[in-house]
Amino acid sequence: MMTYSPSIFHQAAHRAALNAAVLLLAMLAACQQSDAQNVSAAASQPAHSARAASLGIATFAGGCFWCTEADFDKVPGVVSTTSGYIGGTVANPTYKQVSAGKTGHIEAVQVRFDPAKTSYAKLLAAFWPTIDPLTPNRQFCDGGPQYRSAIFYHDADQRQQAEASMAALAASGRFTQPIVTELLPATEFYPAEEYHQDYYLKNPVRYAYYRGSCGRDARLEEVWGKKN
Numbered sequence: 001m002m003t004y005s006p007s008i009f010h011q012a013a014h015r016a017a018l019n020a021a022v023l024l025l026a027m028l029a030a031c032q033q034s035d036a037q038n039v040s041a042a043a044s045q046p047a048h049s050a051r052a053a054s055l056g057i058a059t060f061a062g063g064c065f066w067c068t069e070a071d072f073d074k075v076p077g078v079v080s081t082t083s084g085y086i087g088g089t090v091a092n093p094t095y096k097q098v099s100a101g102k103t104g105h106i107e108a109v110q111v112r113f114d115p116a117k118t119s120y121a122k123l124l125a126a127f128w129p130t131i132d133p134l135t136p137n138r139q140f141c142d143g144g145p146q147y148r149s150a151i152f153y154h155d156a157d158q159r160q161q162a163e164a165s166m167a168a169l170a171a172s173g174r175f176t177q178p179i180v181t182e183l184l185p186a187t188e189f190y191p192a193e194e195y196h197q198d199y200y201l202k203n204p205v206r207y208a209y210y211r212g213s214c215g216r217d218a219r220l221e222e223v224w225g226k227k228n
Helices: 006-054 065-073 095-099 120-130 156-171 206-211 217-222
Strands: 056-060 077-087 108-111 147-151 182-186 189-191
Touching: 056 065, 056 120, 065 077, 065 120, 065 189, 108 120, 108 147, 108 189, 120 156, 120 217, 147 156, 156 182, 182 206, 206 217
Parallel strands: 147 182
Antiparallel strands: 056 108, 056 147, 077 108, 077 189
């Protein structure tokens, strides 16, 4: 028959209590860390939202949005660019629909910019030399109204600045032909499919081949002259 020892029982009970206390402390520490992370994340959300709210928005159509996106990404003060579709009558259009001219949309790029580093007027100035403003319903090798050049204004101030910019260009004497780039109110903008976003970065060889074979830069040189 086994002899019961109170001291062994007490030692075992003590160890069990100690282990429970250690486990409880560990759980409390984990909870505190999780709470701290949640607080940190919550604190960062207003800052992120405030920064996003402080950014300006502009929308431009210059033919193939791969090229327009690549051109605007080089402009100082531009924070992000998104290829997409605007100006049509069909909700959530696809690239196949838009490129076939079945929805009334235009391929365009929505630009987010930091007003502390650039301005809408500077974006307009950067836009003009990247397009052919003299050919209607076409940009380079891409034909159809879905590829026409346009500036979509988001408020009255943008409209006024775009009108002034176009008028100044027309009065400059650079062109003998009329400028056919349209000024249109911004409507619902639908981001294009993910594979179109940053296409020139994801597929640099294919992009370079497309841009060259489309004659974009050759035509730009005809219209605007050689870059300095």
